Each structure stands twice: as structure tokens, then as C-alpha cells.
Amino acid sequence: MITKEHDDEIRGWFAGRLPGDLFEGAPEVTADREEITVVGGIPAPDLAGSASPAERQAAAEGRLQEFRERTRERRMAVARDAERRFGRKVSWGAECDGVSALFTHVAAPVMTRLRQPERRVLDTLVAAGVARSRSDALAWCVRLVRRHTDDWLTELRDSLEHVERVRAQGPDVTHAREADAAPDTTDEQN
Incomplete structure (x- = not known):
């Protein structure tokens, strides 16, 4: 990221x-x-x-x-x-x-898997002459979403940056996993 x-x-x-x-x-x-x-x-x-x-x-x-x-x-x-x-x-x-x-x-190039309803959207754009191919239609859809969701995407990116900062301040993940995997050596009193 x-x-x-x-x-x-x-x-x-x-x-x-x-x-x-x-x-x-x-x-x-x-x-x-x-x-x-x-x-x-x-x-x-x-x-x-x-x-x-x-x-x-x-x-x-x-x-x-x-x-x-x-x-x-x-x-x-x-x-x-x-x-x-x-x-x-x-x-x-x-x-x-x-x-x-x-x-x-x-x-x-970006690979994606689409179900039939999403493929039909792309095929409709191609049939209507909006795009030459499914690839062009998908790029058109991404541009349309980008144009209409700049505020939402900006807020999402800011949130991801906050998560990265918090994650960087936390304990080292590899040391935490090692501690979890270590056997418990404390004596149990029954």
C-alpha cells in the first residue's frame, strides 16, 4: 500500500x-x-x-x-x-x-472475476457503443465511479493511512505470534 x-x-x-x-x-x-x-x-x-x-x-x-x-x-x-x-x-x-x-x-492490466450480472453491464456498454470491448467498458465504469465518489475515496484512503499508523505503533506481529505459540510453562494448581 x-x-x-x-x-x-x-x-x-x-x-x-x-x-x-x-x-x-x-x-x-x-x-x-x-x-x-x-x-x-x-x-x-x-x-x-x-x-x-x-x-x-x-x-x-x-x-x-x-x-x-x-x-x-x-x-x-x-x-x-x-x-x-x-x-x-x-x-x-x-x-x-x-x-x-x-x-x-x-x-x-488488471485481472478481475465478474459474475454474469456484472458481465451483462459491460456487454450492454459494448453493444451500445459506449466502449469497444469489455476491458474498455470496465475502464469506463471505473472512471465514472471515480468522478462521482472522490469524497468517499478520499475518506477511505485517509482511514487506511490511519490504520497503517496504528499498526506501525503496535507490537511487532512476529514477536506476538512467537509468544502465542510458546508452550505455557506455568504450573497449574488443582
Whole structure:
């Protein structure tokens, strides 16, 4: 499990290691067991005040592509260091004028066993054209749940971190098991 202390270490390391001029302000750094994702803001292109929404969108997309190409070598040097230190891949993204782009990311396979009612949900999404496959439909469902349950998931993660802290403060589990397994040598009086 990823603990808050480990997340803090990763965020702190990136805060110190990233070149100061790479992003505007501190980037968002998130991690799981397979991947660390770093997404930061970049300056919007200068446009006339009368620029249309389509022009602004296209300009932001162009700026994101320019940023990706221009910073590739510097980002890859940081990624190599981070991958050695933390043992997971680093993915990059940026946000410009309300437009976000992930340049790279890990798509980790996840095995699951589903009963017929759950499979029928996935098959319905495929038949309706919402997803191309059961795998895509399952990913769609996870994104939908994530969008609607951020508060609940945050509370759950906080609770798990509390359990980890309490567990770390408790007695050593291996010593407790050894003590339980040891024969009782006290004399019984009958």
C-alpha cells in the first residue's frame, strides 16, 4: 500500500529535483504501485482578446505539443532518476489555459472475476457503443465511479493511512505470534 509518508517523499523529491522553470508553480504529483504521474501548468500563448474559443483551444494544444518536444530531454533525465529511486515508471502531462494533456502513461492490466450480472453491464456498454470491448467498458465504469465518489475515496484512503499508523505503533506481529505459540510453562494448581 502507498502510505501518506511515501506520497510525501515522492512529492518532496520531485519538488527538489524538477528544474525550477519547467512548470508554472508546483506540479501535481500522484503515485500508485506502478506509476508516478507529474502534471504541471505551463503559460498560455499570447492571443488577441477577441480570440474565439476554438482559437484558444488550438493555441493551447499547440503550446502543449511545443512544451512536450522542447522539454523531452530534461523530463527524461528526471524520470530516469525517479525510476531508479522509486522503482516505478514516471508519466508526464501538462495543463495550458484549461486544456490538459497526458504525454505518457502506464496502462496496467488488471485481472478481475465478474459474475454474469456484472458481465451483462459491460456487454450492454459494448453493444451500445459506449466502449469497444469489455476491458474498455470496465475502464469506463471505473472512471465514472471515480468522478462521482472522490469524497468517499478520499475518506477511505485517509482511514487506511490511519490504520497503517496504528499498526506501525503496535507490537511487532512476529514477536506476538512467537509468544502465542510458546508452550505455557506455568504450573497449574488443582
